[in-house]
Amino acid sequence: MNLALENAVPSRTGERVSALVVTAVPLLFLLVGLVIRYAAFLSISDETGWSPFVDALCKWDCFWYIGIAEGGYEPYPTPDGRNVGAWGFFPLYPTLVGLLAPLSPLRTIDFATLMSLAVSYCACLCAWPLLGRELRTYTLYCAFLLAGPFSVYHSTFLTEPLFVLLTILVLLALKRSNYIAAAGFAALLSATRIVGVFMVFPIVIQMFMDHRRAGGTLLSFPRHLLGRPDLLLAIFLAPVGLFAYMLFLHLLLGDGFAFAHVQRAFGRTMNWPFLFLWDGLVSFPREGWWPTAPQISAVTVLLGLGLSLWLFFGRRQYGVATFCLIAIILPIFSGLASTVRYITALSPLTLELSVLLSRWRVLAGITAAAFMIACYFTTRAWLEAHLALV
Amino acid sequence: MHWYEPANGWTPKRVAAYGAVALLALGELVIFGLAITPRVDPGYRAFYIDRTTTCRDMPVSGSYQLGETVSFFPHGAAEAKEIRVCGLSGPVADGTHSLGTSSRLRVGLPRNPGPLDLALEMRAVWNAPQGRQRVIVSVNGVPAGEAIVTSSGAARYTFAVPEEVMNAAPATLEILLEYPEAVLPGPLLSDLQSRAIKLYSFALLPEGSGEPILSGSNGLQTPIGPAQTD
Numbered sequence: 001m002n003l004a005l006e007n008a009v010p011s012r013t014g015e016r017v018s019a020l021v022v023t024a025v026p027l028l029f030l031l032v033g034l035v036i037r038y039a040a041f042l043s044i045s046d047e048t049g050w051s052p053f054v055d056a057l058c059k060w061d062c063f064w065y066i067g068i069a070e071g072g073y074e075p076y077p078t079p080d081g082r083n084v085g086a087w088g089f090f091p092l093y094p095t096l097v098g099l100l101a102p103l104s105p106l107r108t109i110d111f112a113t114l115m116s117l118a119v120s121y122c123a124c125l126c127a128w129p130l131l132g133r134e135l136r137t138y139t140l141y142c143a144f145l146l147a148g149p150f151s152v153y154h155s156t157f158l159t160e161p162l163f164v165l166l167t168i169l170v171l172l173a174l175k176r177s178n179y180i181a182a183a184g185f186a187a188l189l190s191a192t193r194i195v196g197v198f199m200v201f202p203i204v205i206q207m208f209m210d211h212r213r214a215g216g217t218l219l220s221f222p223r224h225l226l227g228r229p230d231l232l233l234a235i236f237l238a239p240v241g242l243f244a245y246m247l248f249l250h251l252l253l254g255d256g257f258a259f260a261h262v263q264r265a266f267g268r269t270m271n272w273p274f275l276f277l278w279d280g281l282v283s284f285p286r287e288g289w290w291p292t293a294p295q296i297s298a299v300t301v302l303l304g305l306g307l308s309l310w311l312f313f314g315r316r317q318y319g320v321a322t323f324c325l326i327a328i329i330l331p332i333f334s335g336l337a338s339t340v341r342y343i344t345a346l347s348p349l350t351l352e353l354s355v356l357l358s359r360w361r362v363l364a365g366i367t368a369a370a371f372m373i374a375c376y377f378t379t380r381a382w383l384e385a386h387l388a389l390v
Numbered sequence: 391m392h393w394y395e396p397a398n399g400w401t402p403k404r405v406a407a408y409g410a411v412a413l414l415a416l417g418e419l420v421i422f423g424l425a426i427t428p429r430v431d432p433g434y435r436a437f438y439i440d441r442t443t444t445c446r447d448m449p450v451s452g453s454y455q456l457g458e459t460v461s462f463f464p465h466g467a468a469e470a471k472e473i474r475v476c477g478l479s480g481p482v483a484d485g486t487h488s489l490g491t492s493s494r495l496r497v498g499l500p501r502n503p504g505p506l507d508l509a510l511e512m513r514a515v516w517n518a519p520q521g522r523q524r525v526i527v528s529v530n531g532v533p534a535g536e537a538i539v540t541s542s543g544a545a546r547y548t549f550a551v552p553e554e555v556m557n558a559a560p561a562t563l564e565i566l567l568e569y570p571e572a573v574l575p576g577p578l579l580s581d582l583q584s585r586a587i588k589l590y591s592f593a594l595l596p597e598g599s600g601e602p603i604l605s606g607s608n609g610l611q612t613p614i615g616p617a618q619t620d
Contacts, residue, residue: 077448140453167416227392229404229410232408233407236411237414239418246425247424254428254430255425256424256438257426257428257429258438261438261439267580267582269580269581282505375391
């Protein structure tokens with residue numbers, strides 16, 4: 001069992017798994033996931049067919065991404081007089097869709113949906129070596145990503161599919177100590193979502209760990225870095241996506257931090273994360289027993305933090321654990337909104353969860369089944385605009 | 391030995407790599423420098439960066455017929471749209487609600503309109519502390535008065551447009567309503583979501599020509615009874 005930063009190990013069972021199986025497993029779950037989500041759609045909709053299905057799945061931020069893909073970013077003042085601009089939504093994924101969709105006969109949302117599924121499928125394939133080439137673990141991970149409770153995020157126009165794929169590619173490159181490749185993917189990651197820029201921490205920590213393994217010390221690390229132009233290049237390359245977007249915003253609006261400043265227009269207010277967390281936990285339902293959206297978000301944060309700490313102390317995956325801790329804590333300085341989506345897109349956590357839950361065959365089977373049953377209900381909740389899933 | 395090892399000395403590949411590092415570092419430093427010195431208009435800065443206002447200036451025509459009463463209920467939406475700048479939400483069935491800690495209206499003036507009274511019909515939101523809200527009114531940056539608006543019923547409040555404003559022969563009047571006691575609907579929410587009043591109607595009248603339910607000079611006004619629309 002290993003994650004990205006450990007050396008490659010052979011499969012636990014030692015059995016050879018053919019490339020056909022490795023490619024077929026995620027394809028199977030991709031199709032199963034589609035069927036489950038479509039069934040959930042049919043259960044609450046009078047319409048049938050691909051387009052109504054895809055349109056129904058496109059919610060909340062999806063509309064912003066369609067707007068960026070079709071028309072780019074608006075200047076200031078916004079043409080329709082709104083306080084909110086699309087500047088808070090990072091450009092890489094909508095730009096890719098915006099460039100490629102016109103080459104097809106499809107609508108933007110149709111193309112983006114197919115692209116999200118394809119990107120998520122690729123993410124599964126790339127995760128194979130990170131999961132120790134263990135078929136059971138791999139199967140569970142594919143079930144989670146493509147037919148699991150949060151697979152709805154990977155079947156519409158959101159940045160999660162690309163974020164997950166790029167994170168996995170960074171981990172894969174780090175696993176092979178290929179820092180330039182890791183930094184290149186991290187640069188793309190930092191143009192996909194703001195927290196992607198913090199992937200620079202796992203990169204630097206991995207450099208330090210490699211330095212330690214070679215007999216180096218903390219004191220000799222700066223000198224080691226200065227003597228290695230490839231390492232320096234990786235460090236400065238990793239945040240390039242963010243800086244490129246900041247330059248674009250400066251040229252468009254005169255404000256390179258517009259992606260952060262525009263959060264005010266979304267009604268976000270800054271406060272201590274534990275205050276938001278506590279407020280969420282005690283937001284009891286007024287009637288019934290089902291937890292409220294803030295409670296679900298708060299519990300997800302706690303689970304995410306717990307799993308990150310397990311990665312840090314249990315697995316000694318200091319780099320990715322640091323990345324996950326920052327990626328969880330930083331957004332909740334402005335509230336619990338979207339935390340479920342953010343946390344379930346943190347690949348180091350979901351990869352580790354797959355490792356833990358596939359330890360026993362029975363547990364893995366039950367978990368995979370639970371994922372697919374949950375997929376139906378979370379898709380329904382998403383379609384009915386449950387606020388915990390925003 | 392790999393190309394990047396220090397033992398290689400200053401090979402062209404290593405020199406190029408250091409050059410790329412220097413370029414990236416410089417580029418990122420410049421972009422960071424640009425980002426921490428934004429070049430934006432004052433309205434953008436006040437709303438997004440300094441957060442000193444919840445009401446962002448927006449271009450509206452200010453089209454308005456002097457003496458006309460503009461309704462802020464749904465049936466007057468078209469007329470109201472021409473003069474409402476920001477800090478207002480709706481209209482809905484019970485008027486247009488203030489949103490944030492201030493609201494702004496903009497009205498165009500004819501030449502030499504003479505002294506004017508500003509008439510606002512409003513009531514406080516239902517959850518206002520002690521059932522009341524303070525509304526501070528200024529016109530073109532000059533204080534015009536203050537009203538105590540209650541949640542028990544709507545009332546019409548009139549304010550004389552300050553003489554010094556009219557002496558400057560303005561083409562437009564920028565009317566600012568500030569709500570120092572605006573209430574947030576819940577904890578840990580942005581001031582953008584605070585509520586204070588429901589605006590029912592607006593009118594700009596030649597001085598003394600209206601029938602203000604609440605009249606007075608630039609002092610504190612208190613309601614004396616519900617308006618007809620209540």
